[in-house]
Amino acid sequence: MKRRDTLKAISLAGFGLAVEPVEAAVPAPPEKKPVIPGGRQPFEAERDAKLKAEKFFTPHELQTVTVLCDIIIPADERSGSASQAGVPAFIEFMMKDQPRNQTPMRGGIRWLDNKCVAMFGKPFVQCTKAQQIQIVDKIAYPEQASKDMTQGVSFFSMMRNFTAAGFFTSQIGIKDLGYVGNTPNDWQGVPDDVLKQYGLSY
């Protein structure tokens, strides 16, 4: 294959094309054949579909997660916020995909609500913005947090990590980051101006 043809073939190749299953371990009922997206094994496609149909977060929990992840990654002059990038839905999926996350997440939200009720008389999402920041400030800085806040610190670190992963793997986040790869190209080395900037050469 000539290089140009390769590139053309690549750009035409199926991205997420829905195709019929290669084989099913158990014959599917004829009326409803599962659709296996390209690149998925049948068991994975079935598992994904099942997980997507389930709900983990209660509306209250989802609201809490949404507020928290937008505090962690808000909109700024360069890009949108975590919730605009679909982070809450990603976190919801990860709870079902890797159930070990469920207790720290659900319990963490409870911990937060309990602290907020003790401090402000209301669960987190019903607090004022200033109150929300007040409690977040107590759990967002691991090295400064007081002894009675360590569980909250763990919870917030988990939220921070999920939020960053979800945001920067979204279309909005990838653009924000300036990642310009994942496309056929011809690598010719580090650009000259960058080499010069670092005092390096080939």
Place this chain on the structure above:
Amino acid sequence: MNTFQIKEAPTVYDVAIVGSGAGGGMAAYQLTKAGAKVVLLEAGGYFDPADPKYITQLKWPYESPRRGAGTTRPFGDFDAAWGGWDIEGEPYTAAKGTEFFWFRSRMLGGRTNHWGRISLRFGPDDFKRRSLTGVGEDWPISYEDISPYYDAVDKLVGIFGSKEGIRNEPDGFFLPPPKPRLHELMLKKAATSIGIPVIPSRLSILTKPINKDRGQCFYCAQCGRACQAYADFSSSSVLCIPAMKTGNLSLINHAMVREVLTDPNTGLATGVSYVDTISMQEKTVRAKTVMLAASTCETARLLLNSKSSRFPNGLANSSGVIGKYLNDSTGASRSAFIPALMDRKRYNEDGVGGMHVFTPWWLDNKKLDFPRGYHIEYGGGMGMPGYGFGGGIENLNGRIPGRNGQKKAAGGYGAGLKDDYRRFYGAYIGMAGRGEPVPLESNYCEIDPNNVDKYGIPTLRFNYKWSDYEVKQAKHMQDTFEEIIHALGGIALGSKPGPESNHGYGLEAPGKIIHEVGTVRMGNDPKTSALNKYQQAHDVKNLFVVDAAAFPSQGDKNVTWTILASSWRTSEYLFDQVKKKNL
């Protein structure tokens, strides 16, 4: 209805090959090209890297609901391995106080669809470690015996690299290597300044076209997803599919081989029995010669399970050596943050799948307190973000001055944190040592007396512990990593793994580096080896092993290039023996 009625195909093939990975693919390719009628039995499903049904290459993280997390595939949602450390219904165990991690792929091409493409020849010394050091084992062949096959593999499969003239890192027939990325140039400068060499890596990726059936690398860094342009080496695209085109190959997918069948009178192999994993039917195929390439541990398992009154210890095992001397590469790693790389200019630096430079073993073990060497693999750069991106920033951002020159409290949230992720992107590097262990009789796999898989086939039980040799080598790796990080002006991440860390000095658990070899080793003495120097069973002349089970040791070089070369050599020998009517 008797479901245990065994279906027997009437054809007698010239050769039955078990497993379609590096070893089986090469044998299938060579033998079908030479005109033999071959049946290839593969436990997994069909896979073609160019078929949209299977393609994950060039997908974006958001096309995965888990953003590429490794929930169902250990190396992530887009990785081309079907299988992993645990396969449902195919368990394995480890004896108390020992451990082994066993990575298996169940698909056409085996683990070569997603492997790292690091393609290193063993050097002359790697074939005679016992003579040189007094520990371990010599091979029954030398570098000179295998080097013509390395040459041939280089040309058939394609590999890039650079001629360096290092005695124990033999050069090959190389395509041009890609230029180093920015962090790789920095690493090279830093490491070289303290006497550690850094040279272009040697990967089986086509930086130039080599024939009309395969495309050229288009630099997406995703070889691990298998290349739809066939621009890297996968046994599926480069060997098995071309072998099918000869018209001489019958490929049977979903064929889990149970045992090698023998004639009780002659003691010769007559074929194999297998379970069709879809229909669960028991079947057999007949062949004049049987070649095993199910991967190191699986090949040993097959032989140990092929018991008969004539072969009570398992087939080809009069030496009792099968399963023993199992050994995997050592591995230890460290990562660092490079402040000089913060706030980088963005450009596409995906490059090929994997590192563009590496460090071959550069020291003399005679002057060290451990007998074997290691090489260093490097990671880093502005790669495509994936699951886990930005994880653990709270351990780092308190140590780095902000744009205003002031340090701030670690962790945090908001616009400042968001900016940290951007600033730190592309400023991390990773180093991984991959070393040679000393093969020991006490490290072995055996048939587990208590367990079977879902096909009723007895499973493996592992017995593996690192020795002091490997622990000392890992200590040396950790010291070296810190020296390089220091020379780079980097900040080492995490604390330095010490003697108290798991296995000592961050040494990975046995099996984790996925270079297992040695369970059906070759040698000149039938009392201490199962195969002769052509990887032909001492006890059964029409039985061959063409995967790394045959290797007495593994060098500090990843093993696959040697599997390809030796499988080719064995295939040629087999053909020659058939011509001479010895088989």
